[in-house]
Amino acid sequence: MARGIMEKKNMTLHLRVWRQKNASAKGKMVDYTVNDVSQDMSFLELLDVLNENLIKKGEDPVEFDNDCREGICGMCSMVINGIAHGPEKGTATCQLHMRKFKDGDTITVEPWRGTAFPPIKDLVVDRSAFDQIMAAGGYTSCRVGAAADANAILVPKDMAEKAMDAAACIGCGACVAACPNGSASLFVAAKVTQFAFLPQGHAERKQRVLNMVHKMDELGFGDCSNHGECEAVCPKEISIKHIAVMRREYFKAAIS
Amino acid sequence: MSLDSKIPSGPLAQKWDQHKFDMKLVNPANRRKYTVLVVGTGLAGASAAASLGELGYNVKSFCIQDSPRRAHSIAAQGGINAAKNYSNDGDSVWRLFYDTIKGGDYRAREANVYRLAQTSVNIIDQCVAQGVPFAREYGGQLDNRSFGGAQVSRTFYARGQTGQQLLLGAYGSMMRQVDQGTVQLFARREMLDLVVIDGKARGIITRNLVTGEIESHAGDAVLLCTGGYGNVYYLSTNAKNSNATAAWRCYKRGAFFGNPCYTQIHPTCIPVSGEYQAKLTLMSESLRNDGRVWVPKNKGDKRSPDQIPEDERDYYLERKYPSFGNLVPRDVASRNAKMVCDEGRGVGESGLSVYLDFRDAIKRLGEDTIRERYGNLFDMYERITGENPYKVPMRIYPAVHYTMGGLWVDYNLQSTIPGLFVLGEANFSDHGANRLGASALMQGLADGYFVIPYTLANYLASNSFSKISTDHAEFITVREGVENLTKKLLSINGKKTVTEFHRELGKIMWDYVGMGRTESGLKHALQEIPKLREEFWKNVLIPNDPQNLNKNLEFAGRVADFLELGELMARDALHRNESCGGHFREEFQTPEGEAQRDDGNFSYVAAWEYTGENKEPVLNKEPLDFENVHVSQRSYK
Ligand SMILES: Cc1cc2nc3c(=O)[nH]c(=O)nc-3n(C[C@H](O)[C@H](O)[C@H](O)COP(=O)(O)OP(=O)(O)OC[C@H]3O[C@@H](n4cnc5c(N)ncnc54)[C@H](O)[C@@H]3O)c2cc1C
Numbered sequence: 029m030a031r032g033i034m035e036k037k038n039m040t041l042h043l044r045v046w047r048q049k050n051a052s053a054k055g056k057m058v059d060y061t062v063n064d065v066s067q068d069m070s071f072l073e074l075l076d077v078l079n080e081n082l083i084k085k086g087e088d089p090v091e092f093d094n095d096c097r098e099g100i101c102g103m104c105s106m107v108i109n110g111i112a113h114g115p116e117k118g119t120a121t122c123q124l125h126m127r128k129f130k131d132g133d134t135i136t137v138e139p140w141r142g143t144a145f146p147p148i149k150d151l152v153v154d155r156s157a158f159d160q161i162m163a164a165g166g167y168t169s170c171r172v173g174a175a176a177d178a179n180a181i182l183v184p185k186d187m188a189e190k191a192m193d194a195a196a197c198i199g200c201g202a203c204v205a206a207c208p209n210g211s212a213s214l215f216v217a218a219k220v221t222q223f224a225f226l227p228q229g230h231a232e233r234k235q236r237v238l239n240m241v242h243k244m245d246e247l248g249f250g251d252c253s254n255h256g257e258c259e260a261v262c263p264k265e266i267s268i269k270h271i272a273v274m275r276r277e278y279f280k281a282a283i284s
Numbered sequence: 285m286s287l288d289s290k291i292p293s294g295p296l297a298q299k300w301d302q303h304k305f306d307m308k309l310v311n312p313a314n315r316r317k318y319t320v321l322v323v324g325t326g327l328a329g330a331s332a333a334a335s336l337g338e339l340g341y342n343v344k345s346f347c348i349q350d351s352p353r354r355a356h357s358i359a360a361q362g363g364i365n366a367a368k369n370y371s372n373d374g375d376s377v378w379r380l381f382y383d384t385i386k387g388g389d390y391r392a393r394e395a396n397v398y399r400l401a402q403t404s405v406n407i408i409d410q411c412v413a414q415g416v417p418f419a420r421e422y423g424g425q426l427d428n429r430s431f432g433g434a435q436v437s438r439t440f441y442a443r444g445q446t447g448q449q450l451l452l453g454a455y456g457s458m459m460r461q462v463d464q465g466t467v468q469l470f471a472r473r474e475m476l477d478l479v480v481i482d483g484k485a486r487g488i489i490t491r492n493l494v495t496g497e498i499e500s501h502a503g504d505a506v507l508l509c510t511g512g513y514g515n516v517y518y519l520s521t522n523a524k525n526s527n528a529t530a531a532w533r534c535y536k537r538g539a540f541f542g543n544p545c546y547t548q549i550h551p552t553c554i555p556v557s558g559e560y561q562a563k564l565t566l567m568s569e570s571l572r573n574d575g576r577v578w579v580p581k582n583k584g585d586k587r588s589p590d591q592i593p594e595d596e597r598d599y600y601l602e603r604k605y606p607s608f609g610n611l612v613p614r615d616v617a618s619r620n621a622k623m624v625c626d627e628g629r630g631v632g633e634s635g636l637s638v639y640l641d642f643r644d645a646i647k648r649l650g651e652d653t654i655r656e657r658y659g660n661l662f663d664m665y666e667r668i669t670g671e672n673p674y675k676v677p678m679r680i681y682p683a684v685h686y687t688m689g690g691l692w693v694d695y696n697l698q699s700t701i702p703g704l705f706v707l708g709e710a711n712f713s714d715h716g717a718n719r720l721g722a723s724a725l726m727q728g729l730a731d732g733y734f735v736i737p738y739t740l741a742n743y744l745a746s747n748s749f750s751k752i753s754t755d756h757a758e759f760i761t762v763r764e765g766v767e768n769l770t771k772k773l774l775s776i777n778g779k780k781t782v783t784e785f786h787r788e789l790g791k792i793m794w795d796y797v798g799m800g801r802t803e804s805g806l807k808h809a810l811q812e813i814p815k816l817r818e819e820f821w822k823n824v825l826i827p828n829d830p831q832n833l834n835k836n837l838e839f840a841g842r843v844a845d846f847l848e849l850g851e852l853m854a855r856d857a858l859h860r861n862e863s864c865g866g867h868f869r870e871e872f873q874t875p876e877g878e879a880q881r882d883d884g885n886f887s888y889v890a891a892w893e894y895t896g897e898n899k900e901p902v903l904n905k906e907p908l909d910f911e912n913v914h915v916s917q918r919s920y921k
Contacts, residue, residue: 037558050832068557068670076562076783083781083827083836091833095349095523096359097563099664100448103354116667123667148494149833156471159351163463167456168415172335172733173406175413179370182424191417192442195449199353228415 037064039126042134043078045090050149057136067127071114072097072104074126075137090137092151099123099263102198105205106151107138112202112261120200120263140205144212144248155201157247158215164243165236166219168228181227191225194218196264203258209250214258216240217274218266224277234281241278287540287891287906290694291395296912297377300399303695304738308745315340316466318744319503321488323475323530325352327447327725328708329509330454331732337461339737344501345458346470346490348525348838353455356511356523357728360447361661362568363429363439364411364725366404371428375436377401382913384723387433387613388688388716389865389881390915391543391889393908395695396713400723403730408440410733414453418442429657430573431721433613433920439722444568444660450725454732473499474838475530476766478506478537478704481758484747485703489759489766493838496831498767500754505703505740508534509732512687512709514547516846516853517798518790520684521553521566527842528849531691531710539699540891540904542692542712544849545857548719548866549799550685551577551617554668555637564683565668567640568661569721572610574645574654575678577601577617579638583628589639589677600624604876608920615718615866615879616920618682622799623877625681632679641677682799686724688715688866689856692891692906696739697731700891702747705740707731712889717865770830773840778823782836785820786843789813789850797854802870806858810851817847852892852901859903862886874917883915 040063048055062078069077072094079089095103099120106121108114114124129135137151145153183191197218204212220237223229229236252271259268292303310318318341322333325347333345347355367380380401385392408426412418418440419427428437442449461467472493479487479500487502513528514520535541552567578599580592600620602609610617621638630636646654651674655662662673669679690712697705697713708728715723753759796809826840863872863879864886872880889906 066558066560069560070562070668073560073562077560080781080783083825084779088827088829089836091835093350095354095525096356097524098359098565099667100445101349101354101356101358101523102351103349118663119667123664125667125670127670152833155350159353159459159462159469159471162353162456163459167453167460168413169460170410170413170457171338172331172410172457172737175406175409178368178408178412178418179425181412183420184424185420185422188417188420191415192419192449195417195442195452196445198358198448199351222417223415226415226417228413 037066039065039067039129039131041065041074041129044134044136046138047090047150048147051147055147065126067125069126070097070122071108071124071126072122090151091149094122097122100198102200105140105153105200105202107140107205109136112140112205113263118263118265120198140201142204142210144210145201145204157249158199158201158212160247161212161216161240161243162219165232165239168223169232183226187225191222194221194225194266194270197266198264200263202261202263204249206257206261207250208255208257209253211252212244212249213252213271213274214262214266214268216244217270220277221270221273224273233277234284237274237277237281287692287904288694289393289906290696291393292695296394296398299395300402307738307742310741310745312340316342318342319344320505320507320740321501321503322346322507322509323488324355324509324511324708324710325455325458326355326357326509326511326708327451327454327728328732329355329507330451330458331729332507332509332707332736333467334454334457334461335733335737336740337458337464337466340466343461343467344470344503345467346473346475348472348474348493350471352458352469352471353452355451356526357451357725358448359523360725361444361566362570363431363441363446363722364407364450365431365438365722366408366440366726367401367438368405368408370426371437373436375438379436380404380438383434384714384720385716385913386918387720388718389879389918390716390883390887390910391864391908392714392716394910394912399735400714400727400730403734404726406734407726407729411450411453414457416442416449416453429570430611432569432572432611432617433720441570444570444658447725450729454729476533476841477762478534479759479762480537480701481752481756483702485701486752487754487759489763491766494833496834498763500759500763502752502754502759504744504749505705507705507707507736508691508710509707510710512690513849514684514687516789516850517684517793518786519556519561519564519794521550521564524563529842529845532845532849534691534699534701534704536894537701538894539701539704540692540893541689541852542889542891543689543856544853544892545797545860545867546688546717546865547684548614548686548688549618549682551614551621551682552640552680553683554665555632555634555679555681565664566683566685567665567678567680569614571640571658571661574657575610575640575642576644577610577638577640579624579629579631589641598629605920612920613718613720615868618799619868621682637679637681639677640680642673643677646674686719688712688717688719692889696742697735698739698743703743705736707736717867769841770837773824773826773837773844774828774830776822776824776826777828778825780823781825782840782843785816785824786839786846788816789843789847792816793850793853797850797857800868800870801857803858806854809854810858813847813851813854820844820847855901856890856892860886860890
């Protein structure tokens with residue numbers, strides 16, 4: 029069998045996890061201990077092990093969102109020891125590995141919190157507000173079949189790279205969770221900037237930034253006051269400079 | 285039942301254009317009278333929902349994740365093929381068609397593949413217009429890289445995040461339609477059954493994954509865009525939520541399942557590190573552009589790679605396949621990795637990995653260039669393994685990645701159930717027995733943007749539809765069936781978790797229905813799987829909370845289906861007494877260890893028909909005719 033592998037299971041970890049049965053129930057922190065943790069495990073695999081233990085004991089497992097486990101789908105979302113996605117810079121929870129922790133550590137695990145992200149269960153929250161913001165302008169209006177040849181419009185390499193830096197956003201919402209104001213500015217700025225840097229985005233440039241920013245405000249996200257927490261926790265290390273670009277775009281659009 | 289592939293007549297290059305002209309249209313004013321249920325929001329589903337919404341149909345879109353943008357397509361890394369010939373290296377629609385047919389080991393339909401190659405060109409135009417930030421050259425033109433199974437550079441990419449960028453493009457277009465009111469979103473929903481009325485697909489039953497509510501949705505057609513079933517092996521590169529349930533339940537309602545045994549095992553994945561392992565991580569095939577695959581020449585050589593001198597290394601792909609070298613197709617690369625590990629020349633603690641070495645590329649191009657090309661993949665590798673691939677060679681091993689098999693569809697992407705169309709990885713259509721890298725994204729978008737808008741219109745315009753509401757008796761029956769299944773699962777209250785069953789099934793599948801298959805192994809699997817299934821229905825333990833989010837309950841249903849699908853895969857693999865592409869039967873190989881096809885007996889699509897619980901499925905055959913390419917032994921030497 030290709031899967032019989034030597035494991036280094038040598039850590040015991042104490043977890044304090046937010047438990048909340050559903051949106052209307054009251055939540056609380058609950059303590060658990062997990063033994064035989066390998067340093068090669070991912071953080072989500074640690075929770076998998078905890079959950080298997082809980083199910084066998086007849087208790088409810090801890091619900092948490094996850095899917096690709098490759099740091100790209102943006103599904104996983106938890107605050108670990110007070111930091112959105114945990115201690116490793118530029119890393120989503122699913123890519124955080126236990127070698128970043130020490131035997132005997134106590135780790136707190138909480139959901140994203142914020143008015144615009146209401147709770148669903150345990151560590152799972154409702155982030156559909158992000159979809160609504162995208163529906164307000166996160167696209168170019170090009171009809172299928174109407175596009176010109178892909179090389180008809182040249183895009184300078186550095187602009188394509190800058191657009192890609194912004195487009196790398198995975199929409200996880202860590203920026204909102206970390207922001208003292210619960211602002212979605214980094215998320216919105218990433219999309220606005222991607223299109224501001226590309227000629228394909230120009231036709232709708234003004235309307236896009238106005239609509240997306242207004243939608244963000246309407247949905248109860250806070251304002252940006254330059255704390256920089258968003259940039260610090262972003263698993264794709266999207267720079268706060270994008271917010272400056274968004275502001276400039278907004279200002280230009282608002283006065284014209 | 286005889287299978288009608290509905291391939292249009294006429295010369296290959298004109299079939300699609302002629303067919304588009306011959307098909308019926310739906311008048312713009314009438315389109316909003318039709319409701320189309322699109323299940324899945326990956327590249328196939330999102331592009332279909334966006335295009336149909338744009339045309340004015342009334343679209344309902346469903347996905348398991350909390351947002352359509354998180355569908356598994358988001359994880360695709362390396363790129364998307366298109367026959368643009370921007371590299372002036374001899375590419376053409378014909379060559380992409382030919383490479384795909386050959387790459388699929390002559391087990392795909394010529395007409396479908398030709399259409400795919402034709403539309404590939406439009407896909408790139410569409411995506412660029414959507415603002416997909418593809419990699420560019422200094423002059424501002426689009427850049428290309430090479431992928432396996434091709435000698436031209438035709439792969440477009442956005443760093444190592446091509447799937448993400450393409451999906452966000454399609455998702456954006458779809459969200460625009462949400463804003464315009466043509467597309468309605470139903471996230472955190474799982475389709476659990478299909479409703480067939482008067483012989484036509486007319487609705488679906490879904491579970492609201494947050495409240496547990498079982499819901500009914502009626503429509504005039506159902507588009508299944510639910511992805512592949514690689515997770516039947518438990519460990520695969522697929523996202524955790526990828527599953528076969530929607531497809532499987534449609535199979536049980538009469539949709540035939542095509543070539544279930546054709547599975548792609550990807551050669552470059554991060555090796556397994558422990559039993560707790562929940563999934564495997566792909567290292568994009570694009571890495572084989574610059575990385576060199578090798579193992580020590582001597583068995584059991586435990587020296588660290590930098591201590592092994594050049595003349596004691598075996599760059600076995602370059603040695604055996606000088607013209608394609610490290611860029612042979614995936615099935616060939618995977619099989620060779622297994623072969624050298626079986627010989628005892630594998631590396632790493634377990635001996636179950638081979639090196640993918642960038643030393644020479646870094647020397648030639650500099651670390652910065654390599655970082656620019658693959659930086660995010662190298663970072664990911666380091667995060668997972670704790671090793672720095674700029675300094676020590678990566679260690680890789682094959683892992684289950686993609687399923688070429690899927691629901692059988694005709695040229696119009698319609699299954700054997702009228703009104704049920706299947707798009708993307710969920711269908712069996714274009715890749716034969718082996719898919720070439722960067723062709724899945726192409727197929728998903730071709731199906732959604734450029735094929736279904738025409739073929740669906742033709743179906744709608746050619747049929748009449750009685751008004752049906754979800755109070756219809758058939759809806760009620762199917763819905764009760766779904767409710768009862770949930771109750772039954774929760775009432776078992778056994779001792780083993782869903783994950784434990786899934787892991788056990790995965791082990792059987794990997795050992796006996798994996799990279800190397802034998803008659804005796806498959807027969808063994810055909811005994812073990814039903815046993816495990818029986819145990820599952822007696823002994824599974826699921827947290828009893830049907831009215832809140834309950835991932836284990838969702839997974840229980842999916843694993844129950846995998847336990848049936850796995851058996852069909854083994855059955856299909858056993859009946860196919862030949863090797864082709866990803867289906868390697870050890871009894872059928874050439875003296876050099878390559879796949880030995882048997883065109884005389886097996887040049888057909890195996891389309892399995894469900895006949896009832898615990899009854900043997902019936903095998904239907906769609907013969908494959910090759911009128912345009914010369915069928916030969918695949919050679920990459
Ligand atoms: C790690 C990785 C890298 C890859 N890289 C490449 C690459 O570089 N190039 C390439 O061409 N291909 C690549 N592939 C393959 C390619 O990504 C997939 O084949 C393709 O994205 C599948 O798209 P899809 O739209 O068919 O399905 P998916 O993207 O899998 O989407 C399935 C959708 O169906 C929904 N769904 C499933 N079941 C249900 C249900 N019962 N009810 C409701 N909704 C349901 C899901 O929520 C999801 O929205 C890669 C695959 C992997 C795993």
